[in-house]
Amino acid sequence: MTAFDELMAYQRQTEALAQIAGRLGWDQETVMPRGAAEQRAEELAAIESVLHARRTDPRIAEWLSHAEAPDEIGARALELIARSYHRNAAVPAELAAEIARATSRAQGIWAEARATEDVGHFLPILTRVIDLIRQKGQALAQAGFGAGDPYDALLDDYEPEATAATIGAMFDRMRPRLVALRERILSRPAPDVLTGHFPRETQLRMARTLAGAFGYDWDRGRLDLAVHPFSSGSGNDVRITTRVDESDPFNCFYSTIHEVGHAAYEQAIRQDFLLTPLGAGVSMGVHESQSRIYENQLARSAPFTGWLHGQMRAAFGDFGVDNADRFHAVVNAVRPGFIRTESDEVQYNLHIMMRFDLERDLIAGRLDPADLEEAWNARFLADFGQAVEKPSDGVLQDVHWSVGLFGYFPTYALGNVYAGCLHRALRADIPELDAALGRGEAHVATAWLAEKVQRHGGLYPPARLIRQVCGFDPDESPLLDYLEDKFGALYDL
Template sequence: MNSMTAYSALAEHYRDVVALGQVSGLLGWDQETIMPKGSAAQRSEWMSALEKVGHAQRTDPRIAEWLDAASAADLTEEQAANVRLIRRQFERQSKVPSALARQIARVTSQAQGVWAKAREAGDFAAFQDVLSEVLTLRREEAAALAEGGNLYDALLEDYEPGMSEPVLAKLLGGLRDGLVDLRGRVAQSGEQIPDLRGTFSRDQQTMIARELATAFGYDWTRGRLDFSVHPFSSGSFNDVRITTRVSESDPFNCFYSTIHEVGHATYEQGINQDYGLTMLGSGVSMGVHESQSRILENQLGRSRAFTGFLYGRMREVFGDFGVPDAEAFYRVVNKLHRGFIRTEADEVQYNLHVLLRFDLERQLIAGDLEVVDLEAAWNERFEKDFGYPVDMPSNGVLQDVHWSVGLFGYFPTYSLGNIYAGELFAKMSDDLPELQGELAQGNTTSALGWLGQNIHRHGSLYEPRDTITRAVGHVPTAEPLLAYLNQKFGEIYKL
């Protein structure tokens, strides 16, 4: 078999691998949105069976032969990247026994349902046993992948290839000091900003949420909006679905959750169409993915310019809702507030929520913290960081779905995404002097065009940090994000 024939065979084989992964993702979306509650046990068997087929496809012995032969081929940049990503996945998948992969798929599918019930009941003890099982399985998987190396690095590779725990801890640690300082100065400012009050109907919120999704570039011919307990985006390429949630007393929850998930979705929808059913045809990492959702939600969606537009639209739909003008509305949208929920946190305190999870899950994987002690450790850390105690488990250790489905190593990518978003916004602002004027009209065309050109279209062509470095011209740091936050909230709170 010559080298190009080997590459063709490899690419054709991976069309099925990628397609199976997309089917698995669609089943996950269904489980979170419209699957009947009584179907959970059957669904876990489906997921296990699908993982059995997928794992066999991803570890097919022929892949090694094709990779060796294809390496000698005269490949294009895209083909070489496809080979690199296939090799990375093949080598990782080959280290994990099929029986372990199936057991992880089965247990995490079951654990998700147990978590949902425990969260609703506010009973962490009801979740402990299955979480311990998930943790044991993921530790076992990490040990197989690490081959004597850092267990957390082995898991982190699934979400942020090329990143390591020490580098990440240093990067996020530097962010933490600046955020604690800023939050302290805000608390001492004495500046009072009122809360939004009133009742905002579910139907009217949903209507505006759909308008916001359209304004931020969501292609409805390749997606749909549904509701879930925990908003998320699912799918890739030409089938990308989003969810949101509605509280009739807090329309910002719905609106900004929608914008956030649209950020993920427009990234997937904007990938070069030539990359479909290849390893290039999805976002390169969760950190880069999160940068796309956070820049739309925060730097663009919570800007003075865009909130002025949103204020006018809310007045048209809801009438007078007690906020006198657009400037007051901007301050209300960006108010720092007490709260327990990561996804509802303001820009200044959001990353403190993430860092709490990052530190706890590193201890869990290292064996320095056991599940039986997790709730107490969470509550102690939260009160230390935020200054008030957790009131109930659903607002604390049970609020996120991630650990129930085994996503250890995922949480820090949220803060990494914020750091990347800070870099991208600084560069975008330099490149687009008309940006704020357009946002004041609800027009995101230039911003989305800039992101499409510099991030979206590339998919997984480049490594994650290389993707950001190419876009901004230097290795990313936390400095632009901290500068943006200090400038914005310094002005709002007259620091």
């Protein structure tokens, strides 16, 4: 075997072990007994130690120095392996294992604290996680990642080539138009509010129907319940979760469609890329672009909600919204609210901007974890004009910081920006899109996304991928134009 062949065979085993670790995480959030939390933390720490040792094995450097890529795909694989090797080598093995152990514990403590509205119960483990992630960011920065900035070094894990400065500048350009649009909308009469009882099992049956309409492959996936919906896995084992509120079926339906966007990306990646560095989505921003375009530009469009209205009447009977136009307005209602995952398209990015600023301050040491709740509440009042009354509506609503995902939040807004670019290109390529969506045939759009974006996995860097699909560099203007056009029509602005 050549050095390239030996390296790729070694990498295949590493990727397989990483999938096993991911499956343990899925199990923890769905069906694991509560009493197993401490044992699971040790299990995850153990497998993380094994993975870290493999990812920093000196043989990788030796193979890289001798490997010759046979083609563009091989060259990209070597680039990603080298990047991963140097990033992992910069983080001490003991630190990597302790992060895995602490975040596993923190996840369960966060869920308990959220359920009991007890920030104090969560604060000690959160403080520990933040300290460990700071150490990781500093170690990466000292190794040259993120141009020496710890937060940028963490961000680079989720969105290669992005920086806090460029994202912050983009957010500064987006914020005035988003705030102005929100204020104009909130000055108009609010649409109807969906009321009634929507049984759990009926919602879950419809969720499965919707997942199938968007191309989810049930032979390689499954749907379960979780506190915080997520997608897990890649290739031929990609699992999604949702949640059910019997007074709000949209929570279940749109969470499901959102996670199908993530899952369909992983399922569509070329089979010959599986268990290689190219066998997963290239970045969290691109990943989020798939879930957001599925959920918003497609599933919240007037043609698709017209079809969904008929499906809901068939499933639930007369639920109080008697025509498709009113239903479209209800689905896209813009209202004051606290919860990011339940936020409308207009306000969603404002939630992300707030979290972006707070987590940068946490990593930089400008904000003490003990003061996070107060800082969150003050910022939310300033940005949204509402006083947070309970932690589950505020600092405890998201799981991300408990599991160490610092640098992750801004990729949600980047995903929206990428989705805006892709939506413009999609409509230019498929002029009959609305007719297909009106028949519930979302697969017309998702097949285009699979061919243009998803099948490539990690082959192309994020900005290059968007540029070659859309014909222009990633830019926030298509998203903002789409929002102003859509909500201007809905609210007669």
